[in-house]
Amino acid sequence: MRAKNIHVGYCRSTAGLDYTRHRETQRELAAYKAAREQGIQPAGTHQGQVDFAVQQSDKIGRAWDAGQVGQLED
Numbered sequence: 001m002r003a004k005n006i007h008v009g010y011c012r013s014t015a016g017l018d019y020t021r022h023r024e025t026q027r028e029l030a031a032y033k034a035a036r037e038q039g040i041q042p043a044g045t046h047q048g049q050v051d052f053a054v055q056q057s058d059k060i061g062r063a064w065d066a067g068q069v070g071q072l073e074d
Helices: 019-037 047-060 066-071
Strands: none
Touching: 019 047
16 A cells, blocks of 8 residues: 655654754755855854854945955955
């Protein structure tokens, strides 16, 4: 007999390892990808790091590079 309507089950949902966390991770990675496509280099893939890099890019008028923070010239 074939199984129909098979759904993926997430284990340990009480630990936050469920579909909601998966969607959050995918949104963070999409924001990181969008920033990288603009030439911005955030310090990491977390939403706060990406948002900070985008804000800094807007403020200084050029792409932000977290690796060059101490070496920026005005």
